[in-house]
Amino acid sequence: MTHEARYRVHYEDTDMAGVVYYANYLKFIERGRSEALREAGVDQRAMRDEGIVFVVKSLKADYLAPGRYDDILSVRTDLIEMKGASATLAQSVNCDDVKLFEAEVRIACMSTAGKPMRLPKIAAKALTSL
Amino acid sequence: MTHEARYRVHYEDTDMAGVVYYANYLKFIERGRSEALREAGVDQRAMRDEGIVFVVKSLKADYLAPGRYDDILSVRTDLIEMKGASATLAQSVNCDDVKLFEAEVRIACMSTAGKPMRLPKIAAKALTSL
Amino acid sequence: MTHEARYRVHYEDTDMAGVVYYANYLKFIERGRSEALREAGVDQRAMRDEGIVFVVKSLKADYLAPGRYDDILSVRTDLIEMKGASATLAQSVNCDDVKLFEAEVRIACMSTAGKPMRLPKIAAKALTSL
Amino acid sequence: MTHEARYRVHYEDTDMAGVVYYANYLKFIERGRSEALREAGVDQRAMRDEGIVFVVKSLKADYLAPGRYDDILSVRTDLIEMKGASATLAQSVNCDDVKLFEAEVRIACMSTAGKPMRLPKIAAKALTSL
Numbered sequence: 001m002t003h004e005a006r007y008r009v010h011y012e013d014t015d016m017a018g019v020v021y022y023a024n025y026l027k028f029i030e031r032g033r034s035e036a037l038r039e040a041g042v043d044q045r046a047m048r049d050e051g052i053v054f055v056v057k058s059l060k061a062d063y064l065a066p067g068r069y070d071d072i073l074s075v076r077t078d079l080i081e082m083k084g085a086s087a088t089l090a091q092s093v094n095c096d097d098v099k100l101f102e103a104e105v106r107i108a109c110m111s112t113a114g115k116p117m118r119l120p121k122i123a124a125k126a127l128t129s130l
Numbered sequence: 131m132t133h134e135a136r137y138r139v140h141y142e143d144t145d146m147a148g149v150v151y152y153a154n155y156l157k158f159i160e161r162g163r164s165e166a167l168r169e170a171g172v173d174q175r176a177m178r179d180e181g182i183v184f185v186v187k188s189l190k191a192d193y194l195a196p197g198r199y200d201d202i203l204s205v206r207t208d209l210i211e212m213k214g215a216s217a218t219l220a221q222s223v224n225c226d227d228v229k230l231f232e233a234e235v236r237i238a239c240m241s242t243a244g245k246p247m248r249l250p251k252i253a254a255k256a257l258t259s260l
Numbered sequence: 261m262t263h264e265a266r267y268r269v270h271y272e273d274t275d276m277a278g279v280v281y282y283a284n285y286l287k288f289i290e291r292g293r294s295e296a297l298r299e300a301g302v303d304q305r306a307m308r309d310e311g312i313v314f315v316v317k318s319l320k321a322d323y324l325a326p327g328r329y330d331d332i333l334s335v336r337t338d339l340i341e342m343k344g345a346s347a348t349l350a351q352s353v354n355c356d357d358v359k360l361f362e363a364e365v366r367i368a369c370m371s372t373a374g375k376p377m378r379l380p381k382i383a384a385k386a387l388t389s390l
Numbered sequence: 391m392t393h394e395a396r397y398r399v400h401y402e403d404t405d406m407a408g409v410v411y412y413a414n415y416l417k418f419i420e421r422g423r424s425e426a427l428r429e430a431g432v433d434q435r436a437m438r439d440e441g442i443v444f445v446v447k448s449l450k451a452d453y454l455a456p457g458r459y460d461d462i463l464s465v466r467t468d469l470i471e472m473k474g475a476s477a478t479l480a481q482s483v484n485c486d487d488v489k490l491f492e493a494e495v496r497i498a499c500m501s502t503a504g505k506p507m508r509l510p511k512i513a514a515k516a517l518t519s520l
């Protein structure tokens with residue numbers, strides 16, 4: 001079930017080319033992932049206080065059209081595949097009917113000391129609900 | 131010929147997981163690309179004043195190990211393939227002998243009005259020198 | 261009339277101290293200012309396309325308590341003083357009933373070539389409505 | 391004794407006005423402060439692992455001229471005043487002979503749990519050496 005979240009493009013997101021700076025799309029999709037997890041009951045602040053954090057292991061991204069100041073971006077998040085220790089998500093950023101950006105993102109869990117961890121049950125359940 | 135540039139990890143680069151925030155690796159490799167182009171004679175500020183900017187069209191990235199505050203990151207940039215209107219680069223981020231991040235990045239040129247452009251001759255030449 | 265806007269703290273806003281990175285409060289209050297101006301009819305993208313941008317001339321800020329991941333921040337914006345070429349705003353960032361940050365910000369207009377400009381009428385009117 | 395550090399303006403630092411985004415000067419001066427402390431023997435990563443971090447308590451800043459892409463910024467840091475639990479620094483950002491930005495910044499120490507702390511001896515000594 002696709003999760004959708006909407007974010008305004010602010011001055012801070014743009015660069016001197018007059019468009020959204022390319023690294024900032026990763027911020028927008030991270031907000032979307034976190035929002036999806038939050039709505040499914042995952043509390044990343046509590047997780048981190050217990051020493052577990054999500055990490056991105058890999059991603060593939062296509063930049064299709066530039067986002068601009070004042071645009072309202074719609075971030076969509078879907079689960080592609082779930083494994084014991086990682087999950088792969090499809091994410092996209094649209095402005096109205098134009099797709100600006102799409103990405104496939106593999107995430108996993110890590111202890112704050114840097115050790116790979118299995119996904120906590122609640123996180124796995126939340127991801128499966130996407 | 132591999133281009134190498136070095137950058138310190140600052141507070142601004144970290145997040146509450148205690149490591150470099152995942153989107154910020156795209157900043158580090160962009161610095162490296164721009165530095166490589168600058169050293170090969172490309173003036174991106176003049177290009178932009180003439181209405182031409184580089185854009186990233188796609189990327190694939192693997193996050194191999196976390197970078198931390200105070201680390202000195204070494205960004206390496208190599209040319210993989212050159213076409214008339216785009217170039218594909220291999221980029222990596224190391225801390226000492228540990229590879230933290232590697233990416234394949236396809237870049238192209240665009241007018242500031244959003245129209246695809248051929249790579250300017252000096253940019254093509256600079257990229258070929260990598 | 262106080263303008264209020266609300267923003268979630270995301271991973272990108274935090275640093276390895278586990279709190280909102282100090283520079284990022286300036287992003288939150290800029291979003292609030294821009295939102296206030298937008299609602300009062302100012303189109304900063306059109307302004308910029310005509311070669312006029314807002315700039316911050318000076319600010320005083322107090323950091324009162326740390327913001328944390330997942331917090332909903334409330335940004336308030338009020339006009340303190342209006343002159344022909346600049347305006348001074350009072351801005352604050354609250355989380356629930358706790359004030360985290362407050363600032364006094366003087367803004368002015370500049371041409372994109374760097375020349376000081378009078379505030380456009382619509383901008384002056386919008387600021388006066390705050 | 392004035393500490394000086396130099397940083398290039400990258401694409402990530404600019405916004406659609408074609409200049410350095412106003413919040414990013416706080417990043418540049420934070421790099422300068424941290425570099426000054428590092429050279430005087432303060433290890434902020436070790437401090438944070440022991441649960442102590444620097445925080446900014448207040449600042450006053452003037453934006454005098456815009457920084458632009460490719461500029462080399464020189465960040466200067468001086469001690470103005472030292473107290474038991476806080477220190478006030480004068481910081482400026484120059485590009486060649488033009489002063490772009492100057493600020494007075496009061497910093498203190500906090501436990502990662504949010505409790506005010508005295509400055510560790512080595513930090514106090516490092517600050518006094520500025």
